[in-house]
Amino acid sequence: MSFARAKPLLLPLALLVTLEAWARLTHLQSDSLAPPSAVLVALAEALADLSIPTATRDTLFATFAGLAIGGAIGLCLGIAFGISRSFDRLMEVTVEAIRPIPSIALLPIALIALGFGYRMEIVIVAFACVWPMLILTRSAVRSIEPRMIEVSRALRLTPLQRITKIVIPAALPRIFIAFRLAAGIALIVAVTVEIAINPIGLGAGIMLAQQALRADLMLAYLLWIGVIGYGLNILLIAAQLRLFGRAAVTGATP
């Protein structure tokens, strides 16, 4: 049984050991690769001198600020589109025209309008987060049992009450899935913006390490970014399980 559980770990361990052995045997001197042990040392050093924690704070701040803004916009539009079929139809062409613009293409516009820093990064992350939230919320709201809406009519709820008391609770499990998806996208976009141009956060850190030819530090950043991405994903899945139970995770994937 313990062997079965160790199976998934075997491949990465074997790769790491091979890389380590190869680096030691050939006395690797490289600008692009480093033995895993050196990477771990660099990671520990960068964690200790607070350069990685600071960069992580910057990246996560931009990620969550963008996620909050873009997610809220997407949620409101998604609910509006889901409730009113005519509004959805009227906005169809506009949405179809804006949605395919790759978020990163807005980078130069945000750059000249807002300059370097948090604000331009947050705007781009927010733009990227609007769409998954909008599309999935819309379909979640549309798939609400029609009888629930009838009940709200019978109870003579005001439109606002209908949204807060019936629509949002009924659609919440699927809205959370949309939120999870948007959070993953937000982190990816934030790191990408930092790598491309913005001199803050983890993305800028990894670019700087590369330009300084510090392969160990660069790979340490890469490892850390992977850990952050994985950790965020695990955290959100755990939250989803806790809030909505197993059925919401497996059953209602869009």
Place this chain on the structure above:
Amino acid sequence: MNRAAILWRIASIGVAAGFIALWQLVANLRLVSPVFLPGPDRAWAALVRGFVSGDLASKLAGTIEHMAYGWLAASIAGVALGTLIGSSRLMRAYVAPTLEFLRPLPVSAIIPVAIALLGLTQGMVLFVIAFGAIWPVLLATIHGLAAVEPRLYEVASALQMSRSAVIAKIALPSALPDILAGMRLSLTVALILSVVCEILAGLDGLGHWVLLSARAFRSADLFAGVILLGATGYFTSIAMSLLEQRLLAWQAASR
């Protein structure tokens, strides 16, 4: 399309036109400095001028080329590797967890590593795009193969089909919807990574064009480039839908 649908469509185009008129109004009244926000008239003029002089067309071709090569390489490698891993229980047990661990990694983080390995070259761009775009295809192929109806495999063993015949005739066709969905996702990833790589490596393409326009504060050219990128995303996604419809027609018929 029936009459009502066409009417809705026209109304919807009218709303979009209204937004463009609003944009024009904002630009004309100079509510936002024209340095940042050109009106749609100026953006359109820049678009036409770029195409007449041939500048913009060659940049567009550059971006589409990066995107297409990277995407094709990722699709082929993704399906091949996915089949290799997904069709064997042993490989699935050992390799799939590692892949699941790597999946949430922001793929753009691989760019510095690729620059260190390959320099600011065409090869680096191709590697980054292919590496980024392979994940959706790879994982979709593995999941698609894992979800094949078990009775189909029973039929195959009753017919004494060889392993490769089972993969080619049963497993891959029934995983096709998943694979195509993965390829659609990786198309978006490929476009985004093309733009990022062009910005970083200064290669010929729309990413480079929009960055240069921004640096020179030529906002009309900048917007022309962004509009073209949006159009690229839109039309590649339509092409993908057509491909999906065509390739999956047999499935719709058999259901």
